[in-house]
Amino acid sequence: MVMLALSVAAAPAAALERSEVREACAANDPLRKPFFGDSHVHTGFSFDAWGQGTLPGPDDAYRFAKGEPIGLPPWEEGRAGGRATLRRPLDWAVVTDHSDLLGETQICQTPGAPGYGSIVCRVVRHFPGLGYALVNGHIYASERPRRYSFCGEEGEHCLDAARGPWRETRVAAETHYDRSPSCRFTTFVGYEWTGMPGGRNLHRNVIFRNEVAQDSPTTYMETPTPEGLWEDLERECLDGPPRCDVLAIPHNSNVSGGLMFGPNRSDGSPLDERTARIRARLERLVEITQHKGDSECGVGSGDELCSFETLPFEIMSEMATPRAWGDPIPDGSYVRDALVDGLALGAKLGVNPFRLGIVGSTDTHFATPGMADEDRHIGHAAGLVNARHGIPAFPDMPFFNPGGLAVLWAEENSRDALFEAMHRREAYGTSGPRILVRFFGGFDLPEDLCGAPDFAARGYASGVPMGGVLRSSSGASPLRFAVWALRDPGGAGAPSTPLERIQIVKGWLEGGETRLRVLDVAGRANPEADVDLATCTPRGVGSNQLCAVWEDPEHDPTEPAVYYARVVENPSCRWSQYVCNRSGVDCGAPGGAPAGLESCCDDAVPPTIQERAWTSPIWVDRR
Amino acid sequence: MSVRAARCWLFALLLVTAPWPFVLFGDGPAPPLRSLWMALAATAVVASEGASVTVRLILGVLWGQTLLAFGGCWVIAWGLARGASALAPRIRRWIVIALIVLALGVASALPIYRTPMGTRLHSNLWQALS
Numbered sequence: 078m079v080m081l082a083l084s085v086a087a088a089p090a091a092a093l094e095r096s097e098v099r100e101a102c103a104a105n106d107p108l109r110k111p112f113f114g115d116s117h118v119h120t121g122f123s124f125d126a127w128g129q130g131t132l133p134g135p136d137d138a139y140r141f142a143k144g145e146p147i148g149l150p151p152w153e154e155g156r157a158g159g160r161a162t163l164r165r166p167l168d169w170a171v172v173t174d175h176s177d178l179l180g181e182t183q184i185c186q187t188p189g190a191p192g193y194g195s196i197v198c199r200v201v202r203h204f205p206g207l208g209y210a211l212v213n214g215h216i217y218a219s220e221r222p223r224r225y226s227f228c229g230e231e232g233e234h235c236l237d238a239a240r241g242p243w244r245e246t247r248v249a250a251e252t253h254y255d256r257s258p259s260c261r262f263t264t265f266v267g268y269e270w271t272g273m274p275g276g277r278n279l280h281r282n283v284i285f286r287n288e289v290a291q292d293s294p295t296t297y298m299e300t301p302t303p304e305g306l307w308e309d310l311e312r313e314c315l316d317g318p319p320r321c322d323v324l325a326i327p328h329n330s331n332v333s334g335g336l337m338f339g340p341n342r343s344d345g346s347p348l349d350e351r352t353a354r355i356r357a358r359l360e361r362l363v364e365i366t367q368h369k370g371d372s373e374c375g376v377g378s379g380d381e382l383c384s385f386e387t388l389p390f391e392i393m394s395e396m397a398t399p400r401a402w403g404d405p406i407p408d409g410s411y412v413r414d415a416l417v418d419g420l421a422l423g424a425k426l427g428v429n430p431f432r433l434g435i436v437g438s439t440d441t442h443f444a445t446p447g448m449a450d451e452d453r454h455i456g457h458a459a460g461l462v463n464a465r466h467g468i469p470a471f472p473d474m475p476f477f478n479p480g481g482l483a484v485l486w487a488e489e490n491s492r493d494a495l496f497e498a499m500h501r502r503e504a505y506g507t508s509g510p511r512i513l514v515r516f517f518g519g520f521d522l523p524e525d526l527c528g529a530p531d532f533a534a535r536g537y538a539s540g541v542p543m544g545g546v547l548r549s550s551s552g553a554s555p556l557r558f559a560v561w562a563l564r565d566p567g568g569a570g571a572p573s574t575p576l577e578r579i580q581i582v583k584g585w586l587e588g589g590e591t592r593l594r595v596l597d598v599a600g601r602a603n604p605e606a607d608v609d610l611a612t613c614t615p616r617g618v619g620s621n622q623l624c625a626v627w628e629d630p631e632h633d634p635t636e637p638a639v640y641y642a643r644v645v646e647n648p649s650c651r652w653s654q655y656v657c658n659r660s661g662v663d664c665g666a667p668g669g670a671p672a673g674l675e676s677c678c679d680d681a682v683p684p685t686i687q688e689r690a691w692t693s694p695i696w697v698d699r700r
Numbered sequence: 701m702s703v704r705a706a707r708c709w710l711f712a713l714l715l716v717t718a719p720w721p722f723v724l725f726g727d728g729p730a731p732p733l734r735s736l737w738m739a740l741a742a743t744a745v746v747a748s749e750g751a752s753v754t755v756r757l758i759l760g761v762l763w764g765q766t767l768l769a770f771g772g773c774w775v776i777a778w779g780l781a782r783g784a785s786a787l788a789p790r791i792r793r794w795i796v797i798a799l800i801v802l803a804l805g806v807a808s809a810l811p812i813y814r815t816p817m818g819t820r821l822h823s824n825l826w827q828a829l830s
Contacts (some may be wrong), residue, residue, distance in 0.1 A: 151821070196748055203830075205791050205816060207762075211745055214754035225749055278756075394754065466821030637806045 095493055096322065097287040102260035104491035109486040109503070109531045109542075110514055113497060114169035114444035115142065116326060116483045117269070117282055117367060117438035119459070122242045123671040126442035128209035128622025129458045130465030134242075135172040135249035138444040141255065142170040143262050147445060151467045154246075158467055161545065163447050164569040165511070168490050169263035169484075170446040172246055173282045176268045176294035177216065179242050181225065187618070191234045192227030192304050200356040203464060205307030213243070217273040217394070222298045228230035232247075236293065243268075243294060252451065254289055260490040270296040270306050270325070274343075277334035278305055279327070282364070282438075283310065286322035302343035307355045315358075328364035328435065331372040334392040335409035338418060338431060346610045348422065353430035362499055364435040365412050365506045367440040368457045369393075373691060374413040382580075382645060384685060386409050386478050387506070387645030392609060397461055397474065416694055417584035417591040424699075425587060434502025434693035435546045435641065437509075447482060449509035452572060452613070454479040454652035470660055471653075472487025475676040479652055481508045482689075486515075486542065502544025507690040510565035510574070515627055516543040516642045518695035520554040527624035532561060543641075544693040549700040556632040556697065560598065561624040562644040564692070574646045574688065577603050577620020581627055585638035599625035600640075606647040606687050613658065615651035634700045641694035648685040653677070701795035709796050714773035716747035717807040717825060722815075723765060730813045732769035734828050739766045 119126045129693055130217065132140075144166035146155025184190040185198035187398035192198060201208030216222045250264040265284045272279035281303065283294065283534040295309040306325065314321045330337035337512035339538045340348055365373050366386065374383040389399040391410065408413075412433065419431030440450055442459035456472035457480075458464045464472070484505050485498035498504055505514055515533060517526075519540020536559055541547055547556075562580050567573025578600030584593050606617030623644070648656075657677035662670050664678035676682050701709075715732045722728025722735060739762040746759055784792045806812065807825035815823050 196741070200745055202819075204738050204741060206818065207742060207758075212744060213756055214758055215749065216750055219752040266821055527789045 090646060093494055095490055095495065097492060098515050099491065100258045102491055102494075103258040104260065105489045107488060108537065109488055109498075112168035112263075112485045112490055112498075113447070113511055114167050114263075114483050114485065114495075115441075116131050116171045116173070116267070116284060116436055117328065117364060117440045118170060118172045118176055118439070118443040118444065118446040119269075120444040122174040122179060122182065122246065123420075124175060124182045124212065125209065125459040126444070127182050128205055128212070130205075131443055131458050132336040133172070133444040135444075136252065138172050138446055138697075139170060139249055139253035139262075141444065142167040143386045144307065144447040149443060149468060150458075160613045161443070161445055161448065161453075163445075164450065164453075164571045166457050167262075169265070169445040169485070169495055170265040171265040171282070171284050172269040173269040173284075174246065174272075175271045175358050176239070176296045177271045177298055178212065180238035181212070181228065181239040181650065183242055184227070184235065186239075190238060190283075191229070192225075195225070195227035196532050197225050197227060201323040206463060212400060214297070217271070217276065220275050222301060223623055224298055232298065239293065247288065247530060249288065249376065252292065254492065255490075259421060262492050263492055263495055265496070266290045269302075270295055270297060272297045272301065272306070273393060274301065274333075274336075275453075275556070276392045276553045278329045278332040278655060279336060280329060281306060281325040281327050281360075283335055283494075284324050284326065284411040284499070286313070287492050289319050297639060303356075304343055304352060307359050309457055310359055311355060314598040322496065323359070323588055324361055324496075325359045326362045326364055327360060328367060328438070328440070329369050329393070329417070330363070330410050330412060331370045331388055331409055332391060332393040332622045336408060338415035340413075340418070340422070348426065348430060349422070350426045350428060353422065353426045353428040357432055358432040359426050360430075360434050361432075361434055361502055362453045362504060362693075363412050363415075365435045365524040366437040366481040366508050368441060368477055369460075370477070372410070374411050377664075378411075378413070380688075382643070382687065402595065412594070413582065413584070416639045416641070417593055419589055420586050420639060421589070423637060425590075427698075432683075432696060434504045435506045435691045436504050436692075437485035437506030438483050439447070440478035441480065442694065448529075449479045449481055450571060450590055450654040451509060451650060451688075452655045453478060454655070461517045468686045470528075471656055471676055472651075474652060475679065475682045479509060481506055482511070484514075490572045501540050502693040505543060505690055505692045507660035508686075508688045510688045511644070512565050512576070512688075512690040514644050514690050514692055515559075515640065516692040517541065517547065517559045517697065518547055518557070518640060518697070522557040522626065523557055524557070524626055526559040527561065532559070543696060546696045546697045546698060549632075555619055556629045556694070557626055558598075558629070558640060559624075560642045560644075560692070561622070561623045562599075564620070564646070570623065572613075572649065574615050574649045575606075575621065576600060576623050577619055577645045577687065579623050579625060580645065581640055581645045582643060583629065583638060583640050585633070586636045587633070596627070599623040603647065608650055609646050610654060610684055611656060611658065612651070615647050615649050617647060619647040632697065637699050638697045640695045642692040642696070644690040648687055651683055651686045653682050701789050701796060703781050703792070706792050706796050708734045708786055709800065710780050711774055711777035713800050714801055715770065716829075717803045718773060719798070719812055720769045720772065728814060730815050731807075732766065732773055734813075735762070735766040735769050739763050746774055746790075763796065774799065776822055799813050
């Protein structure tokens, strides 16, 4: 049998298409560089963030991302009670405040605004915690959300009030976007569509390519289904006017109750070709990890590394009544399953609706993009742990985490270059560390790539990078993958942990059935590596870099397959262990842990984790 | 002052000043009257806007907590008044007045309440009830 590789993904030689007026970046690398960012950031414009005491807005968030300090609660007469600064500034960020309640948040804090004196706004101002629970319970725990009466019969007062913060969001993005040749920092205009029917999380972050965006963000209350969101984005952006470009990034499938990647449309009818096509057009990436848990795979999957930051509840509204960690979560809730199910749906519909690249982000509600360090976790300001009066000693619910980062391989740090990277899925996510990963696949990849100084050039020349698509055809060459990873170098006080191993996760169809396999391709599980829990110093041997060229001997060119790489660090302290160490908790002491720090002595809370990075997949279509 | 009057005064005093454990939307202690304010406020929101299952649940817990606090205060007031029943009415009156003055004084002067989900963390009586 003769097999030939056909690369159908964009090659780096393709010229960058400019969609905006700006100066060219002085630094431009045709072989692309990694740009670290955060695509999920809330500020005081989001009702839940404001309700928990967050006052900084988009302007402050972007300043923080660039390395400036930001104020933290408690706020008293405009003065912050605490401050935070990023150890290492980001290259890019997107403020994605909730489009829902944008106007309500504005009205309830603006004397004279229609609705300011309503009972709802009064409760929100006088009893913020109660207001937070009532409003979220009213809007997000309902099957059919509706606006409060103070918004007017058609919601006009709240929709009108939302224009101000939306305008300010766009202005802040423009102000902090570096259009000079230095290209130091990039912003995007964005928002979060907060769909949550019956408490099941279907949220999407919407990110525009440049300053041209929708006049008003789409809201869950007016457009209560993902299909409606996609249609809005097609009508009001892609197909214009105004003609613009946009992506939607789903997140927290882990608390979607199986809905995020289910086989049906919102109305219960089976997914059809048209819906799959519009979804595939808009949803090029998925947020695999963030503050509210990891969405890669569930603990019941048989993969021991899937117990990483899983949540003990399956829909968002069960946050207050969690079960034991480790309970199984329904199908349709994890990215890995979606990637494999997508192969089957693609074979059936002709379009794979789940051809999803991978990013991580924080979902901060403190307006602190990129604040993903375990040893500096300050909580999240939107769960049930309240930060209004200051960051508590144990700053978060024990099952949450600081979130992760999104990394884009792009020629330069400009909107067009980064957006193109998102669009072609040349992106990966990390759980916080700045691990570098490159991943190529192809039928002509050289076996000796790992030692080659021109790893990337040859990878691009003979294959496709992460996010790309290969097509099996007649040819004799074996299917190979080259993956290289470099540990986070640390620096600026940031901890750095050696790498343990690289794995390749393969999903494929076999006679119509989905199959899955996880293989170690570089490094190995290292039981000797551990952590000194008292000091959080990693112990044991690990690697500064790992590389492998792996050939899939079982690849069947008549069946579609999907491959992604997972890079795993040696164990390191989880945020909770840092907190407990800082607080000097002694679980053996009479009386146990002090009040508020009980989780320090809860055996269910893991003291260590294995930080990681996930590449976007490479798909191999059947010939 | 009769035993019954003493019980009523003490009950009212406890409702206003007792640092009662508060478990929903902040883990107290806070005066039971604050719990009542919140339950009434939530009821007013529900009356004007309707309620989802979650909001009804919140309302139920709020009222349950309020009734529990009120019941607890009643039992304590009943016990205190019974304990003072052997005293002469005049002495009983002065004891009740002294308790009222002392409790209101301490509660007004010191931030003995903790209202984590309120507008401030530590509150004195007037801040907790405002």
